[in-house]
Amino acid sequence: MSTQTLRAHARWMAALTPGEEDRVISSIAVQHVAAGSNIVRKGDAAEHWIGVLSGLVKLSSSSPDGRATTFTGVPPGGWFGEGSLLKRELRKYDAVSLSDCSIALLPRASFEWLLDSSIPFNRYLLVQLNERLSQFIGMVEYERLLDPDARMARCIADLFNPTLYPGIGPELPISQSELALLVGVSRQRANQSLQTLERAGLLAVGYGGIRVLDLPGLRRHGL
DNA sequence: TCATTAAATTGTT
DNA sequence: AACAATTTAATGA
Numbered sequence A: 001m002s003t004q005t006l007r008a009h010a011r012w013m014a015a016l017t018p019g020e021e022d023r024v025i026s027s028i029a030v031q032h033v034a035a036g037s038n039i040v041r042k043g044d045a046a047e048h049w050i051g052v053l054s055g056l057v058k059l060s061s062s063s064p065d066g067r068a069t070t071f072t073g074v075p076p077g078g079w080f081g082e083g084s085l086l087k088r089e090l091r092k093y094d095a096v097s098l099s100d101c102s103i104a105l106l107p108r109a110s111f112e113w114l115l116d117s118s119i120p121f122n123r124y125l126l127v128q129l130n131e132r133l134s135q136f137i138g139m140v141e142y143e144r145l146l147d148p149d150a151r152m153a154r155c156i157a158d159l160f161n162p163t164l165y166p167g168i169g170p171e172l173p174i175s176q177s178e179l180a181l182l183v184g185v186s187r188q189r190a191n192q193s194l195q196t197l198e199r200a201g202l203l204a205v206g207y208g209g210i211r212v213l214d215l216p217g218l219r220r221h222g223l
Numbered sequence B: 001t002c003a004t005t006a007a008a009t010t011g012t013t
Numbered sequence C: 001a002a003c004a005a006t007t008t009a010a011t012g013a
Helices: A003-008 A011-015 A018-027 A082-087 A108-117 A119-145 A148-158 A176-183 A187-199 A215-220
Strands: A029-033 A038-040 A048-054 A057-062 A068-074 A094-097 A101-107 A203-206 A209-212
Touching (some): A011 A018, A018 A101, A048 A108, A082 A108, A119 A148, A148 A176, A148 A187
Antiparallel strands (some): A038 A094, A057 A094, A203 A209
């Protein structure tokens, strides 16, 4: 993995000085994981800040009786896991690869060094945390107020958040059962929603994935 | 390259 | 939850 590829998927590095960037890059380990792997497990010690370089990762949890729910998907360019690092606690959620992925692991020591030394890095984190907060407040809002079709539209649109995930293409390689987990509906209902959104011209459904055609339209759908 | 097969996913009931 | 149809990936002739 070239440092150029790494930079392209770690937008926060642009805010660092060349010296800081060199030091941080040399501490990062890149790992390839097969589809369906647990990247982090609930209860693990948090030792890294994790970036998605390719593929798709989901942040999820399962209830004691085995039911699963997904909080959000993380496409390439997204970095997650700062919460447990900041609070020095065990991981609170699972992170599972939905496809073959390459991921970047920034060690806790580098993360804390950046927190202590770089104001631009702190600003980046602040913006990311704020963006996530409004995303999750939005999720609670439309979970309670909107019909399943509109919830599907918003969930998909959230995966294309330009602040959190800059520069991802219109293709989203995710199965309908994974989208169902993400939205919190049955796979059958997810299938119906996707067909409705396709008829509305907002996206195209394909085998094992979707293509977004009208992102603003998805954000507006159901208002 | 093509045909066969298994596995995954989709669409419907 | 179950079923059939479709798509993909893998295998070997």
